[in-house]
Amino acid sequence: MRISRFILAFIFTISSGVLSAQEISSPDGSFTLSFSLDASGAPTYQLNFKDQPVIESSRLGLDLINDSVDLHMGFRILDTETTSLDETWNPVWGEESEIRNHYQEFLVKLEQVSTERKLNIRFRLFDSGLGFRYEFPVQEVMGHFAIAEELTEFAMTGDHTAFWIPGDYDTQEYDYTESKLSEIRDLMESAITPNASQTPISETAVQTALMMKSEEGLYINIHEAALIDYAAMHLELNDKQMIFRSHLTPDAQGVKGYLYTPAQSPWRTVIVGESGADILASRITYNLNEPSKIDETAWIKPMKYLGVWWEMITGQSSWAYTDELRAVKLGETDYSKVQPNGKHGATTENVKKYIDFAAEHGFDGVLVEGWNEGWEDWFGNSKDYVFDFLSPYPDFDLEGIAAYAKSKDVKMIMHHETSSSVRNYERHLDEAYQLMKDYDYPAVKSGYVGNMLPRGEHHYSQWLVNHYQYAVEKAAEYQIMVNAHEAVRPTGVARTWPNLIANESARGTEYQAFGGNKANHVTVLPFTRQIGGPMDYTPGIFEMDVFNGSHVNSTLANQLALYVTMYSPLQMAADYPENYKRFPDAFQFIKDVALDWEKSVYLEAEPGYYLTIARKAKESGEWFVGNVNGLDGRTGEIPFDFLEERKTYIAEIYSDASDAHFKTNPQAYEIRKVRVDSKSVLEQFSAPGGGYAIRIYEADKSELKGVKKLK
The missing domain is CATH 3.20.20.70 (Aldolase class I)
Known part of the structure; x- marks a missing residue:
């Protein structure tokens, strides 16, 4: 780790009433973070990606309970530090066997002039986005304190398309709604569906991880990392100005948090990319958490x-x-x-x-x-x-x-x-x-x-x-x-x-028996719920017309693909054993698919519409591919260039039949074997609510005999 420490020589240089902004760049230079104090002494930040604004100037701070002066203005900069880190660590289980943690860090130390209270804000800028948090150092003037609200803002640059669920203190078990930000208020009532316990927040509050796409084609995800000893954050939208503000979950007394110094908030994260695949490939959420505290993990x-x-x-x-x-x-x-x-x-x-x-x-x-x-x-x-x-x-x-x-x-x-x-x-x-x-x-x-x-x-x-x-x-x-x-x-x-090893914390397969999930639900979850970690989604339902009269809005091939696209080291085959006995050839994929991965490649990814992921198994070296599709039938094209060159493989493809449909013909599937190599390209149909799953393994000459090459 390399650390350089300097005092800002120009903190007294004021231009147009705003303290001159300080900037840091991500390691590859694609992101720029600007920090400044505005004319009221309020800390603000701005995030750009390749010279495009992603987060416009946004305020930071907190409202405290029983304090006449809150922690959101009247600050001066005491000191700053910059740090860079480039390391690789090995997860116990995961979507890959190695994760690179590479960032530029900017720590700004603030003092509120009227109260002499200290507040530090730490920013980490990665090649896929930003993480920042509040830190409260030990100090005589602030020991114990209670939070009325965190005032973190995320000022959007436009009326983005968003995939959202209602802000709620007690449940995440909602179907996702796709809409413009400006439409959230009008759609909120219909988006709130019954649950065993729920406390909706407001007409414009939504939950993280929030997935958005700008008109310019930028993919933006807002979430949090390392939620420890703090309330979970929701996002409340000012839909006139397109500014999100954090909204913490209160306790029974309405208090949002009790802290004592030294303390810190969770990291607030903004992941940005030019494709949906960039969002899925980011490891910001894990990298902002501490290394394992379990020494022996066998x-x-x-x-x-x-x-x-x-x-x-x-x-x-x-x-x-x-x-x-x-x-x-x-x-x-x-x-x-x-x-x-x-x-x-x-x-x-x-x-x-x-x-x-x-x-x-x-x-x-x-x-x-x-x-x-x-x-x-x-x-x-x-x-x-x-x-x-x-x-x-x-x-x-x-x-x-x-x-x-x-x-x-x-x-x-x-x-x-x-x-x-x-x-x-x-x-x-x-x-x-x-x-x-x-x-x-x-x-x-x-x-x-x-x-x-x-x-x-x-x-x-x-x-x-x-x-x-x-x-x-x-x-x-x-x-x-x-x-x-x-x-x-x-x-x-x-x-x-x-x-x-897993969480639910979202609307899972059980809701397929409670009236159903939207058929494109599983094309959204990897961009939202799974940004924070694996989900016990409980896939593998083969009989779509279930005992209580509900219908599972999925094809059988889609259910197989979930073992690849819905990453979890804990995977259930959720259906009755009797139904697996009816489809032994399709059940074979569930038996074969791996749980722990050496490498993951995100081949195509459009939230709400389609997703195709290839993963290499950690132990066997076999590759598995999963595709899940949205509401409309689609023929996609994926290259096999993730395979090792100059080697020949057999691909076992489990796919929707041409007349498959999640509602009318969900069990129509086909299985075929073909020869593939790193130059092969697959053109494959996915039905509405459908998909495909592939097992790929290196083959010797005897196994290749009679297996046709992929056209």
Whole structure:
């Protein structure tokens, strides 16, 4: 690391009432960041990309509670520092085996003249965009303080096209809306659809990661990184001036955050590119997080799993053991005296069927939901002591299942639904994790469905962000991987805590059984939700007309492609085993596809319309390609120049049939084998809501015999 430190000699040079701007450039020179204090002493910044403005002059600062003078004007510059870094690090799992972290840094140290309070703002400029954060050094005049609001602005250069979901303190489980920024207000009411817990913010508030495209063709993404001990940020739009301002999630008292020095905010990120692929290839979010705090990581292993889950989601079976109980008191309710409902999914017999199927087809694990007592009154009752995460139902043999799974070389995945009773979960956390260790469960799926307890708290407030982090760090003590559902959206924290192997934190496959997702939903998620980390999307549905009468808005080939495009080191084959037996040739791709990658190449990427990604498996060296398509049929053309030159490969292509359609003919697919090399170009049709998946492997002469070359 090279550090040069200097004092701005011209901080007193004022031109037109504005302190002269200071500039730094990204390592490749494509970005320029300008910082200045305006005439009121308010810090401002501006971001340009290749001489085009991306963020126009925007103010920075914070409103504090019970302070007569807030931290957003009246500053002077005390000092500045510049730093550059160029390093490469190796993630425990990921979309590539090496990540380059290369940036120019500018740290400006400010003092508010009237109060003598100190505020530092640190900027890091990468070749794909900007990260910046507030830092509060130790100081006599400010120890403890409370935030009323963060005042960070992002001034847009025009009425961009955006892919957005409503700002909400309690859920991200919305379909995305595509519109101009100026249209958000008019479309907000229709964009807010029902959820188990939701608190919409305003007519113009949206969530990050926010994906936009300018009329000039620039792709712009706003998000945050390293969300630690702070409330999650939303963006509230002034649609007259096209300026976004940060809007933090409050606690039950309306306070946005309690901090004490030294402290810092999360990083605010702006990723910019000339193509959608540039956004997906950026690693700003991970690079702005700290290195792993887990020294020995051999126990953190990607997993492909099945589960007793989809049958509950679709209504074929239930989480609850009985229908007779209106209320349950753990430790007092005697389940041996009630009549089983005959629909309970987590029975020993049923779970063994999943274990057998997993063992037969080479899956790593099996998830079981509804195994533990308390599901009869778990939701909507504002119940504190809802589960103990220890006591199995009478028809689930915890010890026997563990032994049976071990005999089949299959790992069990634990399920902890908290019903958003956070105090109760923390009350049982050590015992629950120890139970997992005792029975060799390497991973847990946690859930936070419903309104928060303590009452009035929100899913994305500082208090709950700290809870999710506590659960992950506590899990690391027990060498347990965490897949958190309904938790705060990820912000790259999995670099620091790689046992956070997946999150949901968006509208997932389960909504396909609750009325459906938009058919282009999966073409948007990689540009929004996945900017912060992998998603447990639970793909692999082969029967689109599900048990409860809903329809899955996807083709079968699209479901296969999701194993490549929706990156996660934890991937579920979510459908019933019976449906995989009906389509064994298509199921083969799910069995073959890798989980951990050496390299990823983003071949074409247009949010909301199409996405094609090629990934090289870390261990086998095989390549896998996934394409997901939007609402209209499309024939795309992709080169295979990512393959090694002077080698011949076989490509197994799983594609939509010519008459496939997500609504009317979703199971129409074709499989073909062709010879390819680095000069090959594939022309391939993708149906509405469709796509294709490809496995590519190096072939010897005997395997090539009879396989035609790709035309």
